[in-house]
Amino acid sequence: MKEITSTQNSFIKNLIQLKEKSRKRKSSGTFLIEGQREITLAKKGNYTIETILFYPELFNKTALNDFTTNETELIEISKEVYQKLAYRDTTEGVLAVAKSKKNKLEHLKFSTQNPLILVAEAPEKPGNIGALLRTADAANADAVIIANPKTDLYNPNIIRSSVGCVFTNQIAMGTTTEIITFLKTNNINIFCAILQESVAYHTQNFTKPTAIVVGTEATGLSEQWRVNATQNIIIPMQGSIDSMNVSVAAGILIFEAKRQRNFE
Template identity: 75%
Template sequence: MKEITSIQNSFIKQLTQLKDKSRERRKTGLFLIEGVRETTLALKGGYEIETLLFYSGLISEKQISDLITSQTNLIEVSKEVYEKLAYRDTTEGLLAIVKNKTHAINDLKFNTKTPLILVAEAPEKPGNIGAILRTADAANADAVIIANPKTDLYNPNIIRSSVGCLFTNQIASGSTTEIIKFLKAKSINIYCAALQASVAYHTQDFIKSTAIIVGTEATGLSHEWLKNSNQNIIIPMQGEIDSMNVSVAAGILIFEAKRQRNFL
């Protein structure tokens, strides 16, 4: 088994770039995961782990044996090296180098005739994306689709804030035009969370094939979505503001659909 003790090691420098730079993740087709739970969920989600790095002061070889496949490389690193690569303050001594997925819209597969899909247009904040993924996992949504993405899905902040739900959801991304075309081809009703020409969300029938579309708090949804909406929906509010955090809104809407489907 290989051991690396210096942060000046060329491989460690490459991994630092992989952690910090979206460009490096796109170029290599790889990303870093930190933590046992997240790595376990990635394996369950069908991700291929290329290399596991561990610091024996926090985790033992025996603890990571369940995460090793015949194609996984195992590298022991020093405390200094681990702290250089670790993203979180409190960690478990495990890092994984993982191959990314394409997340093509046409690769989505549904196991039900009436899928429930959550679409987020142009989300920018990794924390919001992570929260949306956690919500989708909690509701067991059939898919999450990111329209016109502003950040790559393997940003460490997304992985961290999603607590591994990046790997438990079926996820796709694409342009708004591509996604609308896909939804219409599948006869999936489009419900846009918007202020214009909207009705209260709980008055709508989400039992049929449903895509709930949410936009950013700052700009809302683009005209293209509103033009192709089956019905715009709104969450009635009683305070002074007319919007709420996108992940909160997504949670309210997706769980209303689940309530109607009697899956709670």
């Protein structure tokens, strides 16, 4: 087993770049995972774990078998190295280097003829993306599709805010045009949360193949979604404002669809 104690080690410097720079994650096709729960979910989501790094004062070596295969490299690290790589003090002293997935539309596979999909256009804030992924996981949605992504999916802040749900959801990315074409080709109804030409969400039938589409709080959905929707929908507001957090809105809409489907 390898041991690294210096933060000046070239491999550790590379991992720091991996943590901090989207460009590095994209060029290498790898990313850093922090925390026992997150690594467990990544393995469950069939991500390839290349390397496990652990600080033995915080991590029990007996748990290594839960994360590793014969191909996984194990590296024991010092407190200084761990603190340089970790965002949090509460992640049990373990990190992993994993291979990213392509996350392309053509890779989506549905186990049902009646999928329920959450689509988010141009979300930027990692916290909102993480919350959307948690919502989709809670509803057991068949897929999450991100249109015109503004943020790297394997950003450590997304992994953290999603509490690992970035690994439990089936996720794809593409342009708005590509996604609309994909949904129409697969005969999936498109329900867009938008103010214009909309009806109350609870009046609609979500029991057939359904994509629920949400935009950002600042700009909402683009015109392209409005004109291509099966139906534009709105959550009636009863207070003084006319919008709510995107993940809250997505939760209301997707769980209405689950209610109509008897939570199947």
